[in-house]
Amino acid sequence: MFKAYERTLGAIYGASLRGTVFQAKARHYQDSLAMAQSGENIPRAVYTTLVQEANAGLPTLHRYFKLRSQMLGLKDAGYSDIYVPLAAPAGSYTQAEAEQMTLTALAKPLGADYVSKLAAGFKGQWMHSTPQRGKRSGAYMNGSAYDVHPFLLMSFTGDYESVTTLAHEWGHAMHTVYTARAQPFETSEYATFIAEIPSTANELLLADYMVANAKSKQEKIFALSQELEGLRGTFFRQAMFAEFELAAHQKVENGEAVSGETLSNLYLDLLKRYHGDAQGVVKIDDIYGVEWAYIPHFYNDFYVYQYATCVSAAAYFAEKLGQGDAAARERYFTLLQAGGSDEPYKLVKAAGVDLASPEPYRALVRRMNRVIDELEALNAQK
Ligand SMILES: [Zn+2]
Incomplete structure (x- = not known):
């Protein structure tokens, strides 16, 4: 059954890949990655350095998996075990409580x-x-109503994920508010x-607050493990x-x-390397090689890496903001106000984070080690 599925999805994604590669050749780009990054003029080194540093950081990821296995009492951890929570949540939250927690966590x-x-914004009923x-x-x-205010949508169910989602989405909304105030309409889209960056920075700041203010050991374990799962x-x-x-x-x-x-074999190799299959960290069964077929983002070529680069920049800012670094805070607010006034790589670099260099990725791995x-x-x- 899954072989037929793999064959069909292979034909569809294969056609998508050939289409992209054809366009890149026809337009005389070096390759398809160069074409994808040309619109915003993002240096190739951002992509290659991210991949290189993620690989260099794998011992940290494996360390996290091993600690999980130890805490869960697992001898042979499998791929599905990485989704088992390490602690029960402390309870549930009303939306008013979630808003108050977000305000308190971000105040300092x-x-x-x-x-x-x-x-x-919370008072203004901007969110359904x-x-x-x-x-x-x-x-x-959605921030496209330039002269009005951002609109938000989520389903608040009262669990901890709802709280982090709220902090995340309002990070986007505040980015829009700062940008719209500073930029004319033409450059108001970031x-x-x-x-x-602002959305995941809010999540990390909320995580720091939750860890620092946990009322019990269980609550602290829950907050730390949520943060690790996020990273x-x-x-x-x-x-x-x-x-x-890229491969x-x-x-x-x-x-x-x-x-x-061939796509499943390629994916399986990566899955094994990232999860330490050969080192006995997490055992990856061959069937998981087909997971690539479940990821819709792949049809948007070279898009998802931006989650990883953004969370790395966010980890840098969260650290500096948490330490009360006034210069870094000023640069952060300059970034929030910059919208689309320049090339995005340059704007982030001007704010203090060079995403073409290894440092921000190493900082993220350091943060993860600290939490572990x-x-x-x-x-x-x-
Ligand atoms: Zn987001």
């Missing part, structure tokens, strides 16, 4: 102006949050390359996707035939 790092604008029949899933912020999913998983996409395009560029099976240290110490306590 981002300051009074940000928090008063955010509070005004009630779950209801027929409503689309997911969470979105690039995807920047868009996920795994936004950094390592997206970097793995990025590596897969798949390169196969076509080298004139190799691409079928569902804390979780490990907590787990060792009796």
Whole structure:
């Protein structure tokens, strides 16, 4: 059954790859990656450095998986075990509580102006949050009504994920508010390359707040493990996707035939390497090689790597903002106000983060190690 599925999806994605590669050749780009990055003039080194540093950081990811196995009492961890939560959530939250938590968590790092604008947004009914029949899933912020205010949509269910989603989406909304105030309409749209920085920075700041203010050991374990899951999913998983996409395009560029099976073999190799299969960290069964076929983002060539670059920049800012670094805060607000006034790579670089250099990715891996240290110490306590 799954072989037929693999064959069909291989034909569809293969056709998509050949289409992209053809266009890149016809338009005389160096290759399909160069074509994808040309619109916003993002240096190739951003992509290649991300992949290189994610690989260099794999011992940290494996360290996290090993700690999970230890805490869950697993001898042979499999791929599905990485989704088992390490602790039960502390309880549920009302939306008013989630808004208050977000305001409190952001007050010190981002300051009074940000928090008063955010509070005004909360009061202004900009968001539809009630779950209801027929409503689309997911969470979105739409900032295209330039003269009005952002509109948000999510389904607030009261779990911790709802709280982080709220902080995330309002990070987008505040980015839009700051940009719209500073930029004329023409340059008021910011690039995807920047868009996920303020939203994930809010998530990380909320995580720091939750860890620092946990009322019990269980609550702290929960907050730390939520943060680790976020970093795994936004950094390592997206970097793995990025590596897969580049290799798949390169196969076509080298004139190799691409079928569902060759894509699954390629994906399986990456899955094994990222999860430490050979080192006995997480055992990856061959059937998971077909997971690539479930990722709709691959039809938007060279897109997902931006989640990983954005969370790396966000980790840099969250650290500096948390330390009360006034110069970094000023540069951060300059970025929030910059919209689409220049090339996105340049804007982020001017704010202090060179995403073509290894440093931001190393900072993210350091953050992950710090969180693992804390979780490990907590787990060792009796
Ligand atoms: Zn987002």
